[in-house]
Amino acid sequence: MPVSAADVQFVRELLQRRAAIQVDETKEYLIEMRLEQLAREVGIASIPDLVRQARGQKTIETRIVEAMTTHETSFFRDLHPFNLLKKEVLPQLVAARQTTRSLTIWSAACSSGQEAYSLSMLILENFPDLARWPVRIIGTDISEQIVAKAREGKFRQLDVNRGLPATLLVKYFEKIGAEWQLKPIVRSLVDFRQMNLLDTWNMPRPDIVFMRNVLIYFDQITKKNILVKLRGLIPKDGALFLGAAETATTIDDKWDRFANENATYYRVRP
Structure with a gap:
């Protein structure tokens, strides 16, 4: 009907x-x-x-x-932000955090977890010194059902075929029946939580936020409110990654835009 x-x-x-x-x-x-x-x-x-x-x-x-709620996601989706994170943003933050020696990354609207787990694999592959740091990757989503799925760390063949290099599949996954299970070393860095972006954000202060392809679904007032809340959460040298079709500066002018590696990130204006 x-x-x-x-x-x-x-x-x-x-x-x-x-x-x-x-x-x-x-x-x-x-x-x-x-x-x-x-x-x-x-x-x-x-x-x-x-x-x-x-x-x-x-x-x-x-x-x-x-x-x-849209749950479209894939491993290393739109690869350029991950390259920028690896080559510029993380090296800067690792150097700046030598005293505190801790790092927190927030994957907002994380869906079934591919983005958060991609961040975990990127760190394991490229920043071995961080193995001695308390590194936290926090994935949040409005859907408790999808968060429970993300926690399992199990993916179909179709999922691992989208964006995941074969070398990482072999290194960090185990084949269990028809599914691929992420190994504990990847999952141990990630903490998944149910959270509505309209509610109170009960979480530690993140150094990096991936909030990609999220703001496009909100009205202008909600976009502005979220960006203002982010300004109060991210440190001045932290980084905000949005989707390719999204921007912070035209909605909230307290952000500065940085571009490299065919990608963009934002920092709170000093």
Whole structure:
């Protein structure tokens, strides 16, 4: 049964209220597709029945928000930011942190964990001296379900075929049945947590933030609020990586832009 206009409006208002995600009228097909899949997963007969239950049950409401959240990700996605991190940002921060000898990286809206685990492998491969430091990579996502999947560190053949060099697959994964399991040395650097970016950020101060392809889903007010919160969290020599189609400087002018290696990062203006 096609989704009704009233149910589409309910979902759009729910996403705006719970996650500040904007879904315009042209995405009705996406709402219908995601809700049909969710209804099958939870054993509800139809989309109208699913929405009807969501209007009175917080659990179903949350499942709809999670179902509508985009989880597109891959290992070393858009490789250039990782190259810039390896060649410029991390060497600078490692030199600057010789006294405290600690490093924290935040992978925001981490989905099933490929970005956070890519960061872990990058550090293991290129910065062996950090093995003696307390290095923390914190991956957060609004979906508890997707965070639980990320914690498992298990990936399909299709997942490891996207962006992951064969040398790293052989070195850091074990084949278990039809899946590939990350080894403990990679997983030990990463801590996954459920977190809504609209809520309080209960986390340690990150030196580096990867918040790529996240702001594009928010309205201008929410984008500005997030960037202001980041300014209060990231140290002056820290680095913020956004998606290729995103920018900080036109939304919040307290950021400086740095570009190299066909990628961009931002620092809080002194």
